[in-house]
Amino acid sequence: MVTMTATPARADREAARRSLEGLALGDAFGERWFPLFRDREQAVDEIRARRTPEEPDWHWTDDTAMALAVHQVLDRFGEVDQDRLAACFALTFDADQGRGYGHGMHLLLPRLLDDPASWRRHAPELFDGGSLGNGAAMRVAPLGAWFATDLELVARQAELSARVTHAHPEGVAGAVAVATAAALSTRGELTIRSVADRTPPGLVRDGLLRAARLPFTTAPWKAADLLGNGQRIRADDTVAFAVWTAARHQEDLAAALWSTAEGLGDVDTTCAITGGIVGARTGVDKVPPEWLQRREALPIG
Numbered sequence: 001m002v003t004m005t006a007t008p009a010r011a012d013r014e015a016a017r018r019s020l021e022g023l024a025l026g027d028a029f030g031e032r033w034f035p036l037f038r039d040r041e042q043a044v045d046e047i048r049a050r051r052t053p054e055e056p057d058w059h060w061t062d063d064t065a066m067a068l069a070v071h072q073v074l075d076r077f078g079e080v081d082q083d084r085l086a087a088c089f090a091l092t093f094d095a096d097q098g099r100g101y102g103h104g105m106h107l108l109l110p111r112l113l114d115d116p117a118s119w120r121r122h123a124p125e126l127f128d129g130g131s132l133g134n135g136a137a138m139r140v141a142p143l144g145a146w147f148a149t150d151l152e153l154v155a156r157q158a159e160l161s162a163r164v165t166h167a168h169p170e171g172v173a174g175a176v177a178v179a180t181a182a183a184l185s186t187r188g189e190l191t192i193r194s195v196a197d198r199t200p201p202g203l204v205r206d207g208l209l210r211a212a213r214l215p216f217t218t219a220p221w222k223a224a225d226l227l228g229n230g231q232r233i234r235a236d237d238t239v240a241f242a243v244w245t246a247a248r249h250q251e252d253l254a255a256a257l258w259s260t261a262e263g264l265g266d267v268d269t270t271c272a273i274t275g276g277i278v279g280a281r282t283g284v285d286k287v288p289p290e291w292l293q294r295r296e297a298l299p300i301g
């Protein structure tokens with residue numbers, strides 16, 4: 001008897017690592033522009049002048065903490081095991097709660113610490129119908145890079161990774177879109193239209209279709225005005241602009257992050273998304289050396 005077994009997609013570990021480094025760099029760079037560190041006027045002036053934030057330590061936030069958890073599960077198990085991912089998110093949160101997690105994660109993740117499998121019950125209860133926030137999108141780019149040889153698998157694995165915390169269809173669609181963008185970037189095939197075509201119908205995809213029609217000659221701050229800059233912390237307010245700047249600068253990570261920062265809003269998260277997508281292709285080697293010196297190191301070998 002011949003037993004048919006599915007052939008696992010070849011994991012592109014190097015692309016996933018590049019994406020993770022880019023995501024963490026975007027997160028830590030973007031965080032510098034938060035009102036906590038600079039008032040809006042100062043941030044606008046410094047970003048327009050492309051003046052590197054002078055602080056010596058750029059800490060990454062929840063975006064990177066959760067991306068590390070996704071990466072860890074892929075590294076150990078080769079695919080998204082949802083209960084193990086839930087446990088990993090909960091342990092990561094418990095170890096360092098001061099990373100700027102959103103309200104929903106403060107409610108959900110402590111509950112998963114004792115009973116990781118309870119995400120099935122608790123995640124859909126968040127905000128009456130599940131979170132449609134940008135949290136599933138902000139952490140998923142390395143997964144897209146990991147499975148980049150198989151775009152169907154990228155979408156399925158992204159959905160599995162999202163549902164552990166973000167049960168609302170828009171929260172899931174945000175993750176599918178960003179993972180797909182990272183996969184296409186890894187392959188050198190990134191277009192906004194192709195990301196939209198592989199994103200489930202809804203507001204996230206509608207935003208991507210608007211982004212696909214927006215010329216790259218548009219000033220990034222204007223694009224953020226039109227597409228959303230994440231200030232509502234929703235996937236449909238976040239993903240389109242971050243994918244637009246990634247596609248606009250797909251061979252230049254530093255330029256991509258400056259353009260994304262121009263949008264302000266939820267700027268650590270928009271920059272984390274853009275950084276994860278572009279970094280999957282470029283790596284971080286060509287950004288100014290002081291950026292890498294200042295960015296908090298990743299706790300992986």
Ligand SMILES: [Mg+2]
Nearest residue numbers: 061062063268
């Ligand atoms: Mg954050």
